[in-house]
Amino acid sequence: MLRSDFARKLLNNSLAHGLNFGSRWLLNLVVARQLLANDFGVFSYVYMLANLFFPTIAFGVSFYLIHYSAKQQQISLLFNSLVLSFIVFLVLCLGVVGIDYWINDTVPYYLYLLSLLIGLVWAVSQAIFCYLKGRQQFFVEVKSQFVGALSLLVVVALLFAGVMTQLDAMLEAVLMASMVPVLMGLNVLWPEIKTGIGAYLRNFSSYFGWQDIRHRLHFALHDVFAIIMTNIPFIFLALFSTLLALGQFRKLFILFMPITLLPVIFSQVFLSRLSRLTELADKLKFFRKVFVFTLPVLSLPYLLMWPLGDWLYHISFNEALDPAHLLMLHLVLATLWITLLKTYFEVLLTSLGANHYKAMLVTLAVVLTALGYCWFNYSLTVEITAWLFLTGNLLITSMLVVTCLWQIKRQKTALPPQL
DSSP states (O other): OOOHHHHHHHHHHHHHHHHHHHHHHHHHHHHHHHSOHHHHHHHHHHHHHHHHHHHHHHTSHHHHHHHHHTTOOOHHHHHHHHHHHHHHHHHHHHHHHHHHHHHTOSSOHHHHHHHHHHHHHHHHHHHHHHHHHHTTOOHHHHHHHHHHHHHHHHHHHHHHTTSOOOHHHHHHHHHHHHHHHHHHHHHHHHHHHHHHHHHHHHTHHHHSSHHHHHHHHHHHHHHHHHHHHHHHHHHHHHHHSOHHHHHHHHHHHHHHHHHHHHHHHHHHHHHHHHHTOOSHHHHHHHHHHHHHHHHHHHHHHHHHHHHHHHHHHHHHHSSOOOGGGHHHHHHHHHHHHHHHHHHHHHHHHHHTTOHHHHHHHHHHHHHHHHHHHHHHGGGOOHHHHHHHHHHHHHHHHHHHHHHHHHHHHHHHHHSOOOO
16 A cells, blocks of 8 residues: 555645646637637637647656755755756747748747747746645645636636627736746745845856756656647648648547546655665656556546547537547547657656656657658647557657666676675
8 A cells, every 4th residue: 555645645635736737628628619710720720839838838847856855955946947048048938930931921929929938827827836745734735726726717707798709818827827836836935035045146157057957857758748748739730731620630639638647746746755765676666556556546547538438529529429439539538548658758757767768769759750740740630649649648658668777787787796
């Protein structure tokens, strides 16, 4: 049986992410019902960009801060993360200006700016709460996300009532609601921030430098390419197909969004616990215990969704699912279960101090999958996209399992012989 401390922290993390993802799921569901198909395609495109900007701006903060603040509880870790995020945000702003000018896009620049600002706020929020999670303070996020979810539910209610109909107004409301957890998290950390900010600014060059960026780079590469791996169907549908097809494929993700938070919830608590264990044998023993106990339990929602997907689609979007697209729905669900399995081995590899291998493998998988999408280019359909999405996630999961086994064997060989 897992210890009550681990279970309690898992529950707190589940509540926090459940509130966050649940409110976002309702937002996407209401927008999908309220907007016309093409308008929802535009919303999906801008929201996808926010999801891509978010991990880029965060620059690998999730696993990095949880892993290192569990070992050394220094506020400078959080300060460095926030400085990096603002630097990346400014670079992305300049890049988007150049790209928008070059391609003369029909999407207004203001929508790009809103997606960047939403990504920045999400990144700052993640940095604050990952720092607290590394210090085993999980309940702070629950309270903050509860109030944040209530704020987003107000936005959902306004959308449902037809008070807000313009896309820019919707995104502005999402931005304002996303700032609530950030302000609450900063309030909790304020005494520590006030105490440490002076020394940090006076000795900035000793706290922050190129070595910090280099140290974070493989964490950032993993997070960026992992989110690209998740959003790669939307990226290439936007490039090679139509916004209508993009919106159609995104509806499947909205349908299954509640269960996609399971790997996120689980991985952060699991990593926090594994990172505190110093002996390889203890890590592997705990990993095996958690794997055997939790994988069947966390797989149950995916099994329940399999026969109910068609009915849930009709109820959620008030439209019947084309029978030709039923296989596509099952392919997406199978892919999401594979991402759950993948999470276990991502956490194990990070706890073994081999996160750079994880970053390399995810990058390789994204490149190979992107080549597959490019092969079909303008012949890309929603069905082909679903098959490529499944194949790419099977590839990265297989590579992670093999790498974990190799890393364990390597570390066991390096251990001194027992007397």
